[in-house]
Amino acid sequence: MARKKVVTIVLAVVLTWSTVMTVLGHETAVAVVVPSLGLLVQQIAYALTAPDHPGAPGPVVGDGQEPPR
Numbered sequence: 001m002a003r004k005k006v007v008t009i010v011l012a013v014v015l016t017w018s019t020v021m022t023v024l025g026h027e028t029a030v031a032v033v034v035p036s037l038g039l040l041v042q043q044i045a046y047a048l049t050a051p052d053h054p055g056a057p058g059p060v061v062g063d064g065q066e067p068p069r
Contacts, residue, residue, distance in 0.1 A: 007044050014040065 014037065021029050 003047060007048065010040070010044070 018030050018033075018037075021027075
């Protein structure tokens with residue numbers, strides 16, 4: 001499944017859940033989850049902007065090891 005399709009489905013589920021909880025009078029439940037929703041938005045933004053196949057991390061400069069040849 002394409003990454004954007006998964007993101008769309010996740011956002012739709014979260015929005016639907018939040019709306020249903022608010023309509024049922026459970027604003028407190030929605031308020032408790034707001035920080036997690038903020039983290040979800042950050043992760044989705046990162047997933048959409050990150051490269052698909054990042055390279056392996058290189059050696060840390062100054063760690064006393066020579067880079068592989």
